[in-house]
Amino acid sequence: MGSEEVKLLGLWVSPFVRRVEWALKLKGVEYEYVEEDIFDKSPLLLELNPVHKKVPVLVHAGKVVLESFLILEYLDETWKQYPLLPQDPYDRAMARFWAKFAEEELLYVSWIALCSQGDEKERNFKLSIEAMEKIEGELKGKKFFGGETIGYLDLVMGWISYWLPVWEEVGSMKILDPQNFPSTTAWMNNFLSHPVIKDNLPPRDKMIVYFQKRSKEIGSLMASTRKG
Ligand SMILES: N[C@@H](CCC(=O)N[C@@H](CS)C(=O)NCC(=O)O)C(=O)O
Structure with a gap:
């Protein structure tokens, strides 16, 4: 993966994944989406999220961010355009x-x-x-x-x-x-x-x-x- 690349491991039907995708799109951040099978988890998912083995998993510049709420906050702090959280x-x-x-x-x-x-x-x-x-x-x-x-x-x-x-x-x-x-x-x-x-x-x-x-x-x- 190149240094600034963004990758999202997801599941089509997951509301937790979808909220992250919406945020990426609202902010205009380019990302690669990788569909996971949560009933037959890939070695990549198990390696990136060994604690909960769940999606969404966000990888940015080689760093892994887990948990949809925390991913939203990370996106908001990293890409300032289209702010999501209030300023106050x-x-x-x-x-x-x-x-x-x-x-x-x-x-x-x-x-x-x-x-x-x-x-x-x-x-x-x-x-x-x-x-x-x-x-x-x-x-x-x-x-x-x-x-x-x-x-x-x-x-x-x-x-x-x-x-x-x-x-x-x-x-x-x-x-x-x-x-x-x-x-x-x-x-x-x-x-x-x-x-x-x-x-x-x-x-x-x-x-x-x-x-x-x-x-x-x-x-x-x-x-x-x-x-x-
Ligand atoms: N609190 C987590 C919930 C994530 C979650 O439950 N993801 C489900 C898909 S909807 C999952 O990966 N399940 C796999 C499993 O439970 O083994 C978040 O907000 O990211």
Whole structure:
């Protein structure tokens, strides 16, 4: 690899990878994309991310950066064009707070709601709605989280606009009801109509098939660990 080259190891259906790709494209950074098979991991992935063995993995000038939130921050500090995080330290701290909140209390919780059944599904579904209410409050009166343009928090929560509706369909649940969440619904439309976003989304029909299979696999795994 040449000295300044950027390489991204990813997976087509991963919301964590996609947020990094959006950031690279918004900033106009050239990169080489390498598709990984997470069910048959390449020696390169195992070498670059021996700790978690997950994508995304960013390699810049021979240095490896892991974890999508940290990759976004690294990109923002390295390529100053199209700033993602707010300039003010307090606003930056708040953006990180909401990013963590959305990841832990909405993404992972709605994923469990998708994969589980019965009481567990119901409990995680309710928790997802509660988290969505908090996010709705944050978006009130705003086009994007950061104001007039797409920023760090929009990229972090971008999955809500496109992955969540697929999870809702596959999991027969409705979290993002437009009547209850008008600001989030408006944000979702603004986000999805941005050219960089709308041209960089995985095919929906393939996602449905992928998540039908994946949610069943994870669901049985969760059920068997509970029994064991
Ligand atoms: N917290 C990580 C999550 C990354 C992640 O879970 N990646 C999944 C793909 S969606 C993966 O590589 N899974 C492989 C595995 O779990 O073995 C991030 O934000 O980068």
